[in-house]
Every structure is written in structure tokens, then in C-alpha cells.
Amino acid sequence: MRRSENNDQAASKLGSRLDDNLTQLRSLYQDCFDVVFHEFRYGKSVRAALVYIAGLSNIDEINRMILQSAGKTEPPEKGSGIDAYRPIVPVSSTHPVSTPNDVVKEVSDGNPVLLVDGETGGLAVALASWDQRSVQEPEAEAVVRGPREGFIETLQVNTAMLRRKLKTPSLKMRTMTIGKFSQTQVVIAYLDGVADPGLLSEMEQRLKRIQIDGILETGYIQEMIEDNPMSPFPLLQTTERPDIAAAHLLEGRIVLLVEGTPLTLIAPVSFFSFLQSAEDYYQSFYFGTAIRWLRYLFTLIALIGPSLYVAIITFHQEMIPTTLLLSMAKSRELIPFPALVEALLMEVTFEALREAGVRLPKQVGAAVSIVGALVIGQAAISAGLVSSPMVMVVAVTGIASFMIPHYTMGIAIRIIRFPMMLLAGFLGFYGLILGTLFLLTHLFSLRSFGVPYMAPVATTEKTGLKDVLVRAPLWNMRIRPHFTGRWNKYRQQPGSSYQVRRRGGPK
């Protein structure tokens, strides 16, 4: 009952009587102590009111620009319309609002709304300002060489950072509001003339279909719009680095910026872009290539390292070199558990330690790592619970899982490690192969916004392999990735790479 009443009021129009309007708004903002209704006068006679939320608007500016001058200013004639007040309010941006709905929206955004007795509608004044985190180095995606700035929680700052990277009117940013209560602003950024128009409309459609009460993080949107919602693999990439976002825009992808979170979403993405870091492109391409191979190797270890160990030690002992087996046999001699139990024990402990380390306050974190080192280190061995090779395997796997530069992919790989271990423990190599085949089949069937997840592997796009198998020199990668960039094929002038190599740059 109450709700529908509120809605009716919100849908109606603001009248010209200040008291009526205020009553209406007050009833909307019933029990909202943070909403300020400040009444004052223009000149001697004209009553006016300012509606704003404490902490969202700049009080100093309100005092200086509106309230201080109000007493001294002679107001326009009554009935000359709210627009007549625009010159009186010395603020760069003002715009009229006509319904309580609009008022609520502006007030929620931090823009004070000026209501004047005798004038229909109100005037929203752009004086929004609230405490925000300053731009800092993104901790989750650190680089040695590369820009140090990261997105923050404020949308305008983020769009500005993106605009600074790509100073072109081709960088378009469409906006949408999602979330019934949160009214979260979402910006769809893309490069006009590079991005696929079909992709854009698909993205808009998927976003429009979201009917939810609130969006608190990009994760909400990601789960809602992924092509295969049941897959453990992330089908959209997140980043808090403007340079990564810009790089993806240049390859024809779409970047979603969401109010209130430093993480942006990138679509469509391929599996391999989760194994690439920004620095691959900033350092020498020899280094970039080597690091990529290292990453591929360790991703594989993170996925099947413990399973491989369990399978070999419980089923295929003849595969281990004799001397190594003898050492292993010696250290396993007094262990009461089967290798599978041993491995699960250690891996679960390791995951628990990692999780505890992430959640705990920084001051306590050190204690966790010390205890952790003891638990999965020497103490476990000397207690006779686990063998020393197993500790090695768990440690290497732990390091390997931290080698994956994107956290979301790291989680997926870590989770899948456990069923793989069970398969290896029950069926040996047979199970391991079975699991791997199942996983590969799944991976190759995935799509991210219609683009094959494993592209360019097993697709007809051969040039894309230059950015997967190796990190080819920049002057050699003249063509944008086929699946997202074929609407604007060349990112370098045809023939320019030849010039770079021969003469040190285009003439």
C-alpha cells in the first residue's frame, strides 16, 4: 500500500507551491535523517528551499554560491519560471527538474535541488562532491614497468582516466542505470568504428534484461550476462587498470564501467587473455614470450600438479626414476594416509591459509603466514602426517596458482584442481586424462559474447597465435584479433612493420 502511494507521488509533477512540494518530498524521504531540507529566502520575500543529502554535496559551495548570495540578490519576478534563477546561481552546471522522481535522482547523485515558491519545478545544481579514494596503484594487478594508476570507486574519475588514454571522440560511452534500489550507473565504453556494432547491441540487450534490486559490484553483472552461467571459468575479464581497459578497447572489445567499484568488465575475452599481463607488452618481446611460456607451464602445474603426483605415486610407480622412487618410498614409509588423502589434506590446508591471509587485517596477516609455514612445512613432516615430496608438490602448486595474472582465472583453476585430484586418486592416469578431456571439451565449447573462448586456438585465425604462442614484436602485430577487430582490420598502416624493421620507423 505504502509503496504504491509513494510511487504515485513520485510520478506526479512538481507544483508551484513550495509547501506542497516540500510536503510531497518530505513524505518520500520520511525517516531519512541524512536528507536536508533547508529553507531560506531570496531577497526579502521569495521563499525557497534546498534539498540535498548531507555528505554527498559540497556544503562550502552551497553556503558560498547559493545561501550567502541569496539574501543580497533581488529575485526575478514571480512566475518568470525556474529557469530565471539559473543566472542567479553562480554554478557552472544547472538543469531544471520537473518531477519528484527527478528530484530524488538528482539528490541521490549529490546535486542539491533548489525549489522556489511560486515557480514550477526545481533546479538541480551540480555541486556533488563526496569523499572518495584517491587514485592509487592497483594492488591486485601490479606491474614493474607501466602506469601506476588504477580505477577507483567513482565513475566520473574512471571515465576521465579512460578518456585520457584515448583522446578521441570515437571513444563512446553510453550509460544505463541498473538496479531498482541501487540505481547504479553503468557505462558501456567502446571505440566507434572498431567495435562490432552487433556486439554493442547484444551487450545493451543483455544489460537491459537484468532486473535486480541492486548492483554492488561488477561481479553481479558478470554473473547475469555470461554466455554459460554454469561454467567455472570467467567468461568476462575484470581489470582495474585503465591501460588494460584501453588496450581492449583498441582491439574492438567493450568495457563496462560500473559506479561504485574500481573493477571494470571486458567483453568478449578469450581464455588466453587471462594468462597475459599488461607488462608482457611493455617489456621486450623476448621477455614477454618467455614469461608467457612460464605462465602456461605453471598454469598446467596449478591445474594438475598434485593430481599428477597422486596418480604416479599410487598407480604408476614404474614411471618414476628408480632412485627418485627410493627416496620417495623412504619418506612415505611412516605416513599413515594414502597419497590422495595426504594431497587433499595439504591442498585444503593451503587454500584455507590463503583465504585466511586474504581476509584477515594486515596486522594479523603476518601471524597467519608464520603459522602457515609451520603447518604445511616442517611441522607436518615431523609429525609424520605428510611426506616431504608432498610438501614440495603443494608448495610448487601454490606458487603456480599465484602465477596466473588474473585472479578470477586463478580461482577457477584452483577449484578444478580438486575434482582432478579425486579423479587421479581413484583412477590414476586414466582419470586424469578423462578429466582433462572433459575440461578441454568444456573449454572449447565455451563462448564469450559469441566469440570462441579458446580463440585463436583451433580457429581459422592464424595471426592471432602471434599473441598466444609468443608475444610477437609490436611492429609485427599489425592486425587486430579477428573475432573482435575484423571491423577495422589494421591497427598499423600496411607495410609499416617493414619500414620499422628496415629504416627505424615510417618516413
Place this chain on the structure above:
Amino acid sequence: MNGSARRSGMGLVLALLVASSIGLTGCWDRQEVNDLALVMGAGLDLSEDNKLELSVQIFVAKQAGDQQGSAGGGSGMSSGTAKEQTTVYTATGDTIADAATKLQELLPRKVFWGHGEVFVFGEQLAKHGITDQTDFLMRHPGPRLGAFVFVSKGKAKDVMARPSQLERNISEGLREMAKSQTGLRVNVKELMQMLKSDAGAEALPLVSINKRNPESNQSPFISGTAVLKDGKMVGQIDEYTTRGIMWLRNSVKESVITFKPAGSNGFVSAHLNRSKVRLIPSIRGDEWSIRVQISSEANLIQNESGLDPLEPRQANRIQEGLNDEVSDRIESALAEAQRKMDADIFGFSDTFRRSYPKQWERVKKNWSEKFPQVRVDVSSDVRLKRPGFSGK
């Protein structure tokens, strides 16, 4: 809505299927390492009542310092004392398989053949015949085809019971000795190939224990070659002549030859590498002959002869001496194996079969009569490549 419900239903069915497959197949062949008796090597002997005696050397994972209890697990990866790491179990049966079954009854752990790298046949058994035993080594999925095979002077059991001075245990020691190619090196697969070939003769490295002092702790070593015909041992060849056999079998990769060149009274030693031997058969009428063509490179490593290897004529004399020495070794091997034992351990039969299949078919049946009559011409082409320079 409907579609997703159906899909999740299918997912459930799939998950059930996968889960049941795990439960059904189970882990029937799962074996923890600490439930295995790791066989390092096995010795096969003929017992007095003509049965097969199987002696296996089994790795003992328990450490010397295990009394300390729980702390023992920690030092697992560091290798403990070399002694008492293995133990020898012996079982008797009608066949190896029978003996192995009986052996299993003696052990609390499952016998695991996958790391048995050495099989030693006792002298008595070798004389009795080894073909049937080799069948087990080939047919049973456990033993490795790459395991090395030896014949021991005396009982194989005594060899297996010996410790190794440098290696973990004697099996490992024998394996390393075989790999270093100071003597013959034959694994199960090669032995099987020899047994199946038309030559009808096999050569296996001979292991012996120090004879002068049988109580001494010295580890067994390779001391020549055992020659077998149709799986039965017919004779032994000493170390020196073994080198000749290895030349003929083209298994000499490196060797050091010491000799006195003609017309000098000091020794010259040369290190030979890149050795290559070709057997070229030819049949003229009834006369079968083989030309043995040896090519090798020599580096002078010691020169006591007073000859100047930088002076072409004197260098030639060294080179000729080298060639004579190599030919001599081959001649002595031929004398032993071809003329005395009539055992074609050099693979002459295969060479003839490949080049003259028709003639071979006719001779095949009585190859053992033909073999001693085959004329062998040795032509050695060893070149002195690096005379070294010592200032004079």
C-alpha cells in the same frame, strides 16, 4: 526457463554417471608406495633338486634411525647409510612364476617388479638353459624390457647378497657397470632378440666375485662374456677378448688401446672414439666371407715410445700399430667364438640373411656347420687425429 531446467537435469544425470563410473571402476589397482616391495634385482639359480631358485633383492624403506620415531619422516629425502638398505629373499619353485608366487607368500608387501633393473642367471642355470626363464621376463607385465641381464660365475644368489661399495646396492652397481659399456650390455629385449634369431647363439656379460678372496667385501664386477648356444651356456671369454666381440658387435663407442709400435720398445696409448664397424658379407660360389671394416679416430693420450707423432712417417708407424692392435683383438675374439665355440654371437647370420636372402634360406638349417667356415677379413682404418702436443 524450461530449457535451463532440462539442461540442469541433464547435468545432474551426467554428474551421476560420472560419479557412478568412479564408484564402479574403483581403485582396484591402487597401490601405495609403502605397500610395495620394490624389487631392485633378481638372481635365478638352479637348485640341487633341479628346481628354480629365485633370489630377489628388495629395497628396505625403513631407515636406520627409525627408532627416533616421528622425527624420522623428515629426513626422508636425504639418503641414509648405504648399508642395510636392501635385503635378499629366496624362494624355490618349478618356474620363475611359481617361485615368485611363493616369494609373495614370504612378504607382507606386494612384489613390484617395475624397478627391477638387473637379472642375473647363475652359472648352473645358464648351462641348463635360460630360454624358458626369459619367457617370464618378456611375458609378465611387471619386469622391464630394459632391465640388464647377466650371467654370474657361481651362484646368482651370492651376487645379489653382495653389497656395493659405491652404489646403493649391487643391482644399481651392476646396472651402472653395464651402462658404462666396459663389457657387453644386454637387456631383456635384446636377449630375446638373440634367442629368436637364426644365429642360435647369445652373448651375455659375465659377473664374477673376487676369486682370490671370496670373503672380501669387494662388489661383483663384469669380467668377460658368457657365450650361450640356443640358451645354453657353452663357454666363457675373458675381458681382453670381450673387447674384440664388442668391436664386432659394433658396441664400442670409446676405448683406450695400449700397444708397442713396431720397432720401438715403449708403449703408446690412444683413446679411440667415433668407432664404427661395418660387416660386409659376400658369397662366391661355396665360399662365404665377411669383410669387417673398422673406422675410428684416435687421440694419442700417452707416448713412451720415443716416436714423434708430429712427424708423418713416425706417426704412420703409430697408426699402423693401432690398426694391428685392433685387428688382433678381433682376431682373438673370432678364434674363440668362431673356431672354438662355433657360436655366432656377432650377428653374421643376420648380415647374410639381409644381403643374400636366397642363399641364406638354403644354409639356414645347418648354419652351425657353415659358420666356422666363413672367412673373415678384417680391415681396420683407425686414424690418428689428435697427436697432442707436449713440447717435443
